Amino acid sequence: MAAKFDLNDSSVVVIIGSGAGGGVLANELAHKGIRVVVLEAGKRLQMGDIRNDEVAMFGLFTWMDPRTSSGTWSVAKTSPTLPVWTCKLVGGTTVHWAGVALRFQEHEFKTRTRYGNIGGANLIDWPIDLKELEPYYERAEEKMGVSGTHGWPLLPVSNHGKVLFAGAKRIGYKDFRVPTMAINSVPRDGRASCQQTGFCVQGCTFQAKWSTMYTEIPRAEETGKAEIRAESQALRIEHDALGKVTGVVYADSKGAQHRQKARIVCVAANAIETPRLLLNSESSLFPQGMGNSSGQVGRNYLKHTTGTVFAVFDKPVHMYRGTSQSGIVMDEARLNTSRGFVGGYNMELLPQGLPSFAQNVIPGGWGRERAWVLDRYANVAGLWIIGEDMPRETNRITVHLDKKDQFGMPIPDVHFDDHPNDTAMREHGYKQGAALYDSLGAKKIITVPPYPSTHNMGTARMSERARDGVVNKFGQSHDVKNLFVSDGSQFASSGGENPTLTIVALALRQSEYIEEQMKGGAI
């Protein structure tokens, strides 16, 4: 039975956010007998609310509270008030995500050592390496039911994927396949196997796709040790005279404010809201924001170097059928500086439903070209470039002191300028993507600039030295021992892989550390 804790109960661990990081951490701690309160800004939906409707689900899931953007990145022009695509509901962005679950490569944990000193980039090595994370990757894959691991078969390739693979083969690539995905390829965990309906990003009515909404969160509640408080937006973390965290002030759906006391606070609000909350928790002791003596909170924002290549063919592709991202080309993910940039990128299928395709494919108004492409929607294939971007101190989340949300909390600005390495990588990806589809006789190739960022990382990064980052290798604040960061904000580099498997692996590892530290009385 779900627990109910008193606001004055200072023995609880308060977790802010119920997505990949927060949901997993809550379940792990609850199973260890640790009492947990999860504060989640969004609503709690039921499965019956989820429908195979792209437009309606975007409206239902997405974090639409005001945000601004600045900098020279294209998103600041194309999507100035929605620079980032994250969710606001119990389950967080794991309700929307597509399920691609890849491990980082060894060199991506050691970018400063492997890439050297890249001008204009603020590279550091992670304070952990692949070897240290491997056991947690194993456990994360098992927990999430990642197809293609632990003896579960890979998902079948869609027709869209077959087109991708045919082009990849023609231009000489060798490493193309169905990616490992946190989507059941066989029934397991009380959930169905993938039914190939193609609405993965709309929430998966079959629950074949792993989401904390219907796995970690109810499991945590079943222990009787976890309380999920939906429609509870954390506004500020508080501390005592010694700088130890004491609780969280939050607003309920009516705007009434409450103060939940805490022994430990873990922030897992996604990499825009996490630094926003820390910056908003400034005080006379922490004038730059909580956990920010290094000045690094909000900086080194990473979002992956992205771009899309669409191709129109003579014959049908039906990109919208089957598991959305059941195809990946990994040849360019390797480190190979002869291409003129460091890091690497993957090419993943990017099917779009007609509403978003119509909006995104050719930015700008209605015209002959757009009509021609839309007429051939069934014949379109698309791939998404997702590559490592460079951390920069100036790519950062700040808060507006003069612009506030409905609860009076300063709203965030997302500032980003592409590093020359990012631009070179994107151009390479566009060229290779076009060559891949050209090799199959595409009638038209369209390259599309980045969409609002779905992979947000780096804004409270882990570092060996306190001055280079915000948290240590367990996600524990360098400044405040009972404050943790438990989401992708911890990443010290973005890698060329989708981030969620790594977020979950880090949450598993962090839960063990928190238990150990609590038992030893250190926090």
Ligand SMILES: Cc1cc2nc3c(=O)[nH]c(=O)nc-3n(C[C@H](O)[C@H](O)[C@H](O)COP(=O)(O)OP(=O)(O)OC[C@H]3O[C@@H](n4cnc5c(N)ncnc54)[C@H](O)[C@@H]3O)c2cc1C
């Ligand atoms: C369309 C789409 C497709 C994606 N596909 C993939 C994929 O295939 N593979 C992959 O690895 N990743 C994918 N991602 C990214 C993935 O969803 C994120 O990496 C992951 O969910 C991040 O986990 P998180 O815990 O950091 O944040 P989230 O899952 O976003 O959870 C954060 C939660 O915190 C809550 N919150 C924020 N601020 C507050 C506050 N002040 N108080 C209380 N609650 C708060 C939010 O409402 C939210 O519920 C995709 C994302 C999108 C949008």
Ligand code: SF4
């Ligand atoms: S294709 Fe599979 S994972 Fe995607 S929505 Fe359908 S059942 Fe769910």
